[in-house]
Amino acid sequence: xxxxxxxxxxxxxxxxxxxxxxxxxxxxxxxxxxxxxxxxxxxxxxxxxxxxxxxxxxxxxxxxxxxxxxxxxxxxxxxxxxxxxxxxxxxxxxxxxxxxxxxxxxxxxxxxxxxxxx
Amino acid sequence: xxxxxxxxxxxxxxxxxxxxxxxxxxxxxxxxxxxxxxxxxxxxxxxxxxxxxxxxxxxxxxxxxxxxxxxxxxxxxxxxxxxxxxxxxxxxxxxxxxxxxxxxxxxxxxxxxxxxxxxxxxxxxxxxxxxxxxxxxxxxxx
Numbered sequence: 310x311x312x313x314x315x316x317x318x319x320x321x322x323x324x325x326x327x328x329x330x331x332x333x334x335x336x337x338x339x340x341x342x343x344x345x346x347x348x349x350x351x352x353x354x355x356x357x358x359x360x361x362x363x364x365x366x367x368x369x370x371x372x373x374x375x376x377x378x379x380x381x382x383x384x385x386x387x388x389x390x391x392x393x394x395x396x397x398x399x400x401x402x403x404x405x406x407x408x409x410x411x412x413x414x415x416x417x418x419x420x421x422x423x424x425x426x427x
Numbered sequence: 428x429x430x431x432x433x434x435x436x437x438x439x440x441x442x443x444x445x446x447x448x449x450x451x452x453x454x455x456x457x458x459x460x461x462x463x464x465x466x467x468x469x470x471x472x473x474x475x476x477x478x479x480x481x482x483x484x485x486x487x488x489x490x491x492x493x494x495x496x497x498x499x500x501x502x503x504x505x506x507x508x509x510x511x512x513x514x515x516x517x518x519x520x521x522x523x524x525x526x527x528x529x530x531x532x533x534x535x536x537x538x539x540x541x542x543x544x545x546x547x548x549x550x551x552x553x554x555x556x557x558x559x560x561x562x563x564x565x566x567x568x569x
Contacts, residue, residue: 316466317462317463317466317467320462320466321459321462321463321552324455324458324459324462328455331455356500357500360452360498360500363498363527364452364453364455364456366527366549367453367456367527367548367549368453368455368456369549370548370549370550371455371456371459371460371549371550371552372455372459378549382527
């Protein structure tokens with residue numbers, strides 16, 4: 310390993326550590342947006358939730374949180390369906406989304422941990 | 428007797444790739460990609476967090492290539508591209524989209540909008556530079 314590559318690796322690890330620290334709050338933010346959407350029927354909260362979930366899909370994979378990324382992608386797909394329907398989600402969809410959010414909390418605890426998808 | 432024609436492929440290749448305008452709204456992704464593009468790829472990179480920021484600052488940066496995330500809040504990638512095409516100096520700069528919707532139909536749709544390549548997300552930051560260079564040098568000669 311050259312010193313340049315070594316320096317890059319150190320900086321990449323620092324960014325990954327920072328991401329690990331921030332990940333739980335990103336998921337809490339998703340959860341709050343979801344609650345706002347359900348309780349207040351606020352479509353902007355759904356837009357925000359969808360955007361944040363999309364970003365989590367991408368960033369999770371880039372930072373090695375592959376399970377987080379996979380769960381976020383499934384959540385994103387379900388949210389797109391709900392957004393396109395322009396209706397409030399039924400109880401079954403609500404349950405699925407809450408399970409996905411719980412699975413995200415679990416997967417965020419360890420990038421290498423394998424979490425069973427709901 | 429037929430003449431043998433030698434084609435100098437080096438002359439047909441795209442010009443050297445140096446300056447990248449990179450538009451991505453997720454700070455975590457932008458940070459790691461900018462780092463690898465600069466340190467590993469030795470590119471000069473201007474990172475923008477939104478389409479409107481790219482529109483405001485892109486021309487002064489004089490990029491060789493524009494890398495555009497597709498799904499962004501407010502102004503998405505294709506809308507940003509249309510606006511960038513109206514700016515003198517950016518009207519003909521090659522664009523590569525980056526998207527997680529990497530099915531054949533979506534890729535064809537993005538290329539129809541003028542992208543020279545579509546990079547599938549998620550990607551490995553450590554191989555992204557090679558992917559960009561491969562796509563850059565695969566462009567048809569102008």
